[in-house]
Amino acid sequence: MRLHTLCLTSVLALCAGAAQAEQNFNRVASFATSLNMAEGEDRARETSAEIIAVSGDGNTLVYTDGPLGVAGLVDITDPAAPKALGNVDVGGDPTSVGVLGQIAFVAANTSKNFIETSGHLVAIDLASRKEVARCDLGGQPDSVAIAPDGSFLAVAIENERDEDLGDGRVGQQPAGYLYLAEIKDGVVDCASGRHVDMTGLAEISPEDPEPEFVDINALGETVVTLQENNHIAVVGRGGAILSHFSAGAVDLTEIDATDEGALIFTESQPGRKREPDSVKWIDENHFATANEGDMDGGSRGWTIFNKSGEVVFESGASFEHALIALGHYPDKRSDAKGVEPESVAFARYGDQPLLFIGSERGSAVGVYDVTDLKNPVLLQVLPSGVGPEGYATIPARNLLVSANETDLGEDGAARAHVMIFQRAEGPARYPYLTSEGADERIGWAALSGLAADPEAPGRLYAVNDSFFKAQPTIYTIDATQTPARITSALRVTRGGAPALGLDMEGVTLAREGGFWIANEGDLDKNVPHALYRVDASGEIVEEVAFPTELTNHAKRFGAEGIAWVGDRLWIAIQREWGDDPKGFVKLVSYDPATKEWGAVRYPLAAPTSGWVGLSEIATRGDYVYLLERDNLIGDKAATKVVTRVPVSELNPAPLGGELPVVSREVVRDLLPDLLSNGGYVLDKVEGLTFDAEGTAWIVTDNDGVDDSSGETMLIRVTDLP
Structure with missing residues (x-):
């Protein structure tokens, strides 16, 4: 009952925002990633925007474009009129990016196959577009995070499994790990790079951890999700495992678990494993996960944990219920993972701590006030484009940016987009209904x-x-x-x-x-x-x-x-x-x-x-x-x-x-x-x-x-x- 009340409270808060002249996000621009292709290139080719970050001055966006093997750059000096700055080759399939000042750190996968895994981290000077460093990561990277003080970075080396082998089950070798490296004078010091072994932690497949996503708090602690293993670990700056625990399971009620061409929310899924994808620190002791799921789970929601593994808040089906009310429920995913929360971002806008939960299949992002970690309030749901994967927060400019990876081609369908939202006083324009x-x-x-x-x-x-x-x-x-x-x-x-x-x-x-x-x-x-x-x-x-x-x-x-x-x-x-x-x-x-x-x-x-x-x-x-x-x-x-x-x-x-x-x-x-x-x-x-x-x-x-x-x-x- 409390979860349903949360949903009602959140949408009523959205409506009250207009009457009270509260701050609301509204989309101000959309940028098609195909616009970053050079003159003469075939703009009908597939492009993508998957993970996105922003320069230190808040004026340049950097996103990973896997199909083209590049990092795309966008000038948002005027957020309502983004300008194409072109693409930079990263020598592989980019999987993630972080930016420190004017240096972008892009992880790229160069694996020959699922056994012969490899990858590197490229440091790119955004002013010159030149590569200033390249580190061998030794495996297939997924997520990149930079410490808040800019002193080091972390890369999740997933070494993902072959989903066509053994019904796509873990474990499969080689095992993934966590890569840590120091940053000196604003550039990664490749010589300092070290591997943190993460085998032996999870109960499901301890030999194959498959680290998925990383984030670093102000204490220099890295939180790592092991999505396929339904496990989470917290790692100290020196590489010591400080804590690790199962991500647990959720009993889901009032959901549609059948793809039958109807919206009937009377079904249940007891004991649904969270299998978290993205993770983001909220403060030094708490982080939030987007529980997309993979092999055995996906709880259609998101969770706040403390770093000892205790659940502080569980959304249950309330996030999905909010999207249902706005017409964003993807019925064809009912028999899978529903709205699939995949992305999570956090920042303080003024004095307000805001958490952003992105739904890959619902193509929307929920904006939560997490002042009270035990009782988050859903303030808005924003339309985020098709297949949102990553978000960049720019609180100094009151901006939020989404990267939407799905490119449906030129024949009358939607291209991959970067979308820009600005927070200002006034009513929310979305939803209409x-x-x-x-x-x-x-x-x-x-x-x-x-x-x-x-x-x-x-x-x-x-x-x-x-x-x-x-x-x-x-x-x-x-x-x-x-x-x-x-x-x-x-x-x-x-x-x-x-x-x-x-x-x-x-x-x-x-x-x-x-x-x-x-x-x-x-x-x-x-x-x-x-x-x-x-x-x-x-x-x-x-x-x-x-x-x-x-x-x-x-x-x-x-x-x-x-x-x-x-x-x-x-x-x-x-x-x-x-x-x-x-x-x-x-x-x-x-x-x-x-x-x-x-x-x-x-x-x-x-x-x-x-x-x-x-x-x-x-x-x-x-x-x-x-x-x-x-x-x-x-x-x-x-x-x-x-x-x-x-x-x-x-x-x-x-x-x-x-x-x-x-x-x-x-x-x-x-x-x-x-x-x-x-x-x-x-x-x-x-x-x-x-x-x-x-x-x-x-x-x-x-x-x-x-x-x-x-x-x-x-x-x-x-x-x-």
């Missing part, structure tokens, strides 16, 4: 269509799409609050059971009560192109299949929105079908009283690349409004617009014959709206509606947090013509 405060735990994501209550200003309804094939849901949203609140979830059923396999892309209120749903359909997967009327309980009471005059030419990309115009329902078809001229799509009408179908044609904008289609239709006054978008993301995006068509032109002709063409007027370019929160342009602008006061609301689809940043934007527009 939360289910916190509802009477039940409501998981949500992949919102694909919007409708509004014509009598209640700010009352909206949203549907999810086929990502949740086992749980089609209509959500009620109170948009009069900031952030907007999902207050209830209505499950769509057939015969009292979940209506499996729906792909709901549009919703509007039914005149009899309940809703009409537009189902996109995919004939190759036996998903029908159809309209469904559901009653107030969510039960399907009427199914209207598209006529053969439409389905004979149907492709996958069908109904994407539904709205009333007079007594007829109008449905926006996303892309051209077989009988459409190139660049034209249909607006299809259906009269529920007469059962008559008809259509007109709508002229799309020409794509710059990829495709352009419709994703929503809504009615206000003398016009129908449409969302028109391309399938591109980031700086490739060109068409994300609201258009309108006069109702007077919606004169449907019978299907199968010549169809009239309506006019198209662009009334809002949404690119500035999509860039307003400091991120890159999201792909799927999916829902549009007008509430009882005529305010326009626009929502984006986060693809169920699957190869997605997980972000959902709910944009309020009061000046739409």
Whole structure:
């Protein structure tokens, strides 16, 4: 119960922050790592930002880019306008970086295989970009840490196992160890380097410790996680093992442990090993771990230990619950490790000690006040880009930086990014939408269509799409609050059971009560192109299949929105079908009283690349409004617009014959709206509606947090013509 209370308290604290003018982080910029490639290089190549650090003056970021074998540099003198400074070859696969003043220490893996392991530590002068030292590490490195006083550094030499050998179990030789070396005159003294044996500590595979992550406190003590062994050690500056202990296990409740295409948080996992990844000292006696898990565990949360091994605080499932409320829960990871907390960072911003817990799979970072180590308070959850791996804290400049390693390529998908957040007085811009405060735990994501209550200003309804094939849901949203609140979830059923396999892309209120749903359909997967009327309980009471005059030419990309115009329902078809001229799509009408179908044609904008289609239709006054978008993301995006068509032109002709063409007027370019929160342009602008006061609301689809940043934007527009 206490853990659930923590979640509620944390999100309420987020909301109270705006009213009390507290300090909040907001994202101010996103930097695509592909921008650091030199002119003439193939920017379609995979890049990455995994671990990140900052120069002593706080103006230069240094991140590891494994695919390119480089350290990437970014000028953040103006944090809202980061500039590419290029890449520096490090002679191997960089795994971690630390910076002292203007010297970057980059660990690089040069192993031939899992048996013949090798690696080195490169010291790079950031001003000249020149290598000033190189130390042979004797094995495959993972994490680098620099002592707070700058006197020495530590490197975790993991010598990771071959996951294809012996079911990926530890132990496998050669064994890893801890590498310690002195720093003299700001540069590592390779001659002082020594190996600290860490075998014989853990119970699971004492012969194969696999050190994962390191950090050093003000006393010169190095904490080391042995992730695969579910073990932690604290090592003195001279290399003596001061303490070591099992990371222990957690009983998880109220989680979704099954990947079934539904968000059902009623399962439990007793005795789940923590298997911590990142670790960070909070003070001289306490550190926090992000419990990502590996072979046998992953507790979906994070823990504060003292250096004797006592648990001071355990988050349990509360961190995951916070991400669930914000639509950042990755359902496809339910049967694995859930949101996978992987990163942890700590710094004091003013007098406030803040801990940052990064979720690799939830693509978000939690900001905790750890003034009371036994009762941390979640202040914010920030959208961190796809697959965040590392964070850099810059408290002197009130900045936080994330490194997001996942690069999904150029074809309309998200590139790897560095994201910059600035802390200042004022409200938090994120989230736009939360289910916190509802009477039940409501998981949500992949919102694909919007409708509004014509009598209640700010009352909206949203549907999810086929990502949740086992749980089609209509959500009620109170948009009069900031952030907007999902207050209830209505499950769509057939015969009292979940209506499996729906792909709901549009919703509007039914005149009899309940809703009409537009189902996109995919004939190759036996998903029908159809309209469904559901009653107030969510039960399907009427199914209207598209006529053969439409389905004979149907492709996958069908109904994407539904709205009333007079007594007829109008449905926006996303892309051209077989009988459409190139660049034209249909607006299809259906009269529920007469059962008559008809259509007109709508002229799309020409794509710059990829495709352009419709994703929503809504009615206000003398016009129908449409969302028109391309399938591109980031700086490739060109068409994300609201258009309108006069109702007077919606004169449907019978299907199968010549169809009239309506006019198209662009009334809002949404690119500035999509860039307003400091991120890159999201792909799927999916829902549009007008509430009882005529305010326009626009929502984006986060693809169920699957190869997605997980972000959902709910944009309020009061000046739409």
